Amino acid sequence: MPEDRPTLPPVLLPPEAELARAALAAPLLARAVRLARWAGPDTRVGAGGELVTEQLGDAARELGLPDGPDDDGPAYAGEAWRVAVDTGLVEVEDPQEDAPGAPDDEAGPAGSDDDAEAVGGAVAGANLALVTKGSPQDVLGLWLDALDVVLADAAAPVIDDLHDVIGEDGEIDFDALDWDPEAEAEFLEGVLANLYLLTVSEAGPADQPVPLPVLAASMVVPDDMGEPTDDVLEQVSEAMMRLDDQFRLLEPVGLVDYQPVDEAL
Structure with a gap:
């Protein structure tokens, strides 16, 4: 492969309205929009904004995906949820001190069954309105944000065994990944x-x-x-x-x- 890439030839794009319709039809963005509309008072998320494991099956069923033990539906739902969060289709709410699962001074010792992780909530984000009320440019902006999320995932390292790359501080040692x-x-x-x-x-x-x-x-x-x-x-x-x-x-x-x-x- 030559070091200097050739200039890419031009391409005639369809009108923006047609591109926006195609963007909304992309499976990943369509799933993200659907989950944003599904999010509500009972939605629970972890510290990073991800759906708690117990709700991935519910999210998969909402998307019409199989959610059995050997099915990929929950994983696809998790990907769509992350896109919804990162594109502003969903707004994550921090854990409330008196919410179920929040830290409790009277909870048992760390590692016990009574020591539950704090969970937050999620509601539809401001950008969800752009799906139906925004301009084609707004919709394409959402798609580009979703694309950025996917490109970052595609360029991320593949970790076969997480234990092999965890440093003494408990964090991932990226130097060990040769990435x-x-x-x-x-x-x-x-x-x-x-x-x-x-x-x-x-x-x-x-x-x-x-x-x-x-x-x-x-x-x-x-x-x-x-x-x-x-x-x-x-x-x-x-x-x-x-x-x-x-x-x-x-x-x-x-x-x-x-x-x-x-x-x-």
């Missing part, structure tokens, strides 16, 4: 640029999807290389797995259409 956030963000930006080029170029696949190995190779294989070496082919394979994880995150926000890698392979 460069700027490099990860640049890699993802390059992937999306190459995907665009492969899609719109005359030699590209036109309306056909770009094969994942081709996209991965565009990020790894030097332009002047003839026959790829075994080491380069291994790097392409690793890039494919990395892109598979990232595109699974990007697809629900509507940035890409993606057919995941068959996990049975």
